[in-house]
Amino acid sequence: MSDNIKVLVTEEEVDRKIEEIGRKISEDYAGKEVHLICVLKGGVFFMCELAKRITVPVSMDFMSISSYGNATESSGVVRITKDLDDSLEGKEVIIVEDIIDSGRTLSYLVDILQKRNPKSITLCTLLDKPERRVVEVDVQYVGFCIPDEFVVGYGLDYQQKYRNLPYIGVVQ
Numbered sequence: 001m002s003d004n005i006k007v008l009v010t011e012e013e014v015d016r017k018i019e020e021i022g023r024k025i026s027e028d029y030a031g032k033e034v035h036l037i038c039v040l041k042g043g044v045f046f047m048c049e050l051a052k053r054i055t056v057p058v059s060m061d062f063m064s065i066s067s068y069g070n071a072t073e074s075s076g077v078v079r080i081t082k083d084l085d086d087s088l089e090g091k092e093v094i095i096v097e098d099i100i101d102s103g104r105t106l107s108y109l110v111d112i113l114q115k116r117n118p119k120s121i122t123l124c125t126l127l128d129k130p131e132r133r134v135v136e137v138d139v140q141y142v143g144f145c146i147p148d149e150f151v152v153g154y155g156l157d158y159q160q161k162y163r164n165l166p167y168i169g170v171v172q
Contacts, residue, residue, distance in 0.1 A: 005152065005162070005169035009144055014126070014154055014167065017143045018046070021124065022053025024141065025094065033057040035091040035118075039109070040064040040082065042098035042163065045155035046126045046143075050096060061086050065105055078108040088118040097125040098155045100139060101132035101148075110137070127151065127168065144168070 025034065033056060038047040040062050051058050064082035093113065100106055100123075110121055124141035131148045146168070152158050153165030162169070 004172040005165070006172055007167050008146065008149070008151060008170050009168035011166040014143070015049075017126075018049045019053050021141050021143060022050055022055075025050075025124070026053075026055040029054075029056045029092060031056075032092050033059065035086075035088065035093050036060045037084065037093060037095045037113075038062045039095065039097050039105075042155040042157065043096050045163070046098055047096040050124070059086075059091075063109075065109060078105050080112075088113060088116040091118045093118040093121045094141075095121065095123050097123070099127040099129065099151070100125045100137065101129040103133045103135035103137040106137045106139075107135040126154065127156075 034054065036047055036051060036058060038044055038060065041064070047060070051060060061084045062082065063080065063084050066079050066081050095106065095109060097106065106123060113121055122141070123137060123139045125139055126143040128139060128142045128145045129148055130145060149170045150158070151168050151170055152162035153167050153169045155163050156168070157163045158171060
């Protein structure tokens, strides 16, 4: 893969959008606490920045799920490689993802986590690729809808590279 990366969403646009989502979550959960679940590894950049912009009390946990391996397309087989540390019982849960494309992973994750008796589960993603949707998922907070291109940066990787780019880019 070449290192020629075209900027799709600038660092400034990402910052503004995260601020906007944080404000909306704060309004929607006024007077409540939210429990953010980060889907590792890609979601960590987004979740950390988002948490700083939410004004209601926030707790966090991390989960690792794999459906890609080292490929650029989901295999369709979802497996949990790191489960949560804390109980979800009675919590207002927001699952934070870097990108949603097929919807398989999030649909699977919501089904699994619903059985742990949270008060609610909502979905938040920085990037959405609706063209790739195979399984419908109800995403309450969406940063950017993007075209069906392979993107890197801001947590998104190709074979563990490019996560640290401060913008969203398309590899040329």
